[in-house]
Amino acid sequence: GENVEQHPSTLSVQEGDSAVIKCTYSDSASNYFPWYKQELGKGPQLIIDIRSNVGEKKDQRIAVTLNKTAKHFSLHITETQPEDSAVYFCAAGGPGTYKYIFGTGTRLKVLA
Amino acid sequence: GAVVSQHPSRVICKSGTSVKIECRSLDFQATTMFWYRQFPKQSLMLMATSNEGSKATYEQGVEKDKFLINHASLTLSTLTVTSAHPEDSSFYICSAGQINYGYTFGSGTRLTVV
Numbered sequence: 001g002e003n004v005e006q007h008p009s010t011l012s013v014q015e016g017d018s019a020v021i022k023c024t025y026s027d028s029a030s031n032y033f034p035w036y037k038q039e040l041g042k043g044p045q046l047i048i049d050i051r052s053n054v055g056e057k058k059d060q061r062i063a064v065t066l067n068k069t070a071k072h073f074s075l076h077i078t079e080t081q082p083e084d085s086a087v088y089f090c091a092a093g094g095p096g097t098y099k100y101i102f103g104t105g106t107r108l109k110v111l112a
Numbered sequence: 113g114a115v116v117s118q119h120p121s122r123v124i125c126k127s128g129t130s131v132k133i134e135c136r137s138l139d140f141q142a143t144t145m146f147w148y149r150q151f152p153k154q155s156l157m158l159m160a161t162s163n164e165g166s167k168a169t170y171e172q173g174v175e176k177d178k179f180l181i182n183h184a185s186l187t188l189s190t191l192t193v194t195s196a197h198p199e200d201s202s203f204y205i206c207s208a209g210q211i212n213y214g215y216t217f218g219s220g221t222r223l224t225v226v
Contacts, residue, residue: 034215043118043205043217044156089155099146100215104155 002027004092006103013080014111021075021106023090030092033073034100035064038087047088048075080110114140116208118218125196125225133191133221135206141186142208146215147179150203162189196225 005024013019025033031052036044050057050064050073057064063076073092077084087107093100115138125131135145143164148156160181161169168181178200180192189208193200206218 036217041203041220041222043116043207043220045217046215099158099161102156105153107153 002030002092002101004090004101004103006090006106008106009104010107010109012109012111015080015082017080019075019077019080019084019108019110021088021090021108023073023075023092023103025071025073025092025101027092027094027101028071029094030071030101031095032093032100033064033066034091034093035062035075036089036091038089038105040086044089077108080108082110082112084108085110114208114216116206116216116218118206118221120221121219122222123224125223127197127225128195130192130194131196131223133193133204133206133223135189135191135208135218137187137208137216140208142189143186145183145189145206145208147181147189147191148205148207150205150220152203156205159191164189193223196223198225201225 003026034049037047038044048062048064050066061078066073087105089105090103091100117136119134145162147159149159150156158171159174162181162183164183170176183189201224203220205220207215209215
């Protein structure tokens with residue numbers, strides 16, 4: 001069935017460094033790729049998303065890239081700060097449905 | 113932006129009792145809402161899709177008689193965990209979608225069955 005692989009599962013970076021999280025999806029019909037940040041004891045919050053007609057999207061320190069041919073998409077966080085520490089989930093969704101497949105999550109720790 | 117409110121945030125109940133969790137879309141109408149379960153340090157597992165005015169669609173392996181879902185209005189879906197047991201203890205999260213805007217998640221409910 002469809003699945004989304006996410007790597008790494010944990011990531012520690014020094015404050016100010018960049019962090020990159022990668023996801024690979026299997027369903028070639030997927031056309032929407034959101035990224036969520038989840039802090040302890042809270043629900044996931046959408047931080048950025050990208051659609052299949054776009055290769056890259058940026059919002060301040062956060063960017064997402066998409067390679068449709070390879071079925072890869074990545075989250076890039078620059079100038080990381082301690083408050084960026086959280087679990088990040090990628091997801092992939094198909095046309096006409098909100099039934100998204102989530103990655104397994106990446107626990108990001110930004111060391112001060 | 114879209115806001116989804118989920119209550120309660122925490123609940124402790126005794127084995128054998130039932131617990132109801134509410135999910136409300138505050139500033140938009142949601143014909144479809146979703147219920148997830150999340151175990152510690154794991155990803156979100158979709159339990160069911162809640163459809164306004166019709167029966168919920170459950171994922172494989174999810175007992176529909178145990179996890180009752182009601183979506184009586186365009187802004188409210190409820191999940192009732194019936195005859196709860198300690199193994200039902202988990203973090204339950206709802207979400208609602210808008211066309212072209214993706215999901216918005218609720219803040220989650222930590223259920224502990226003792």
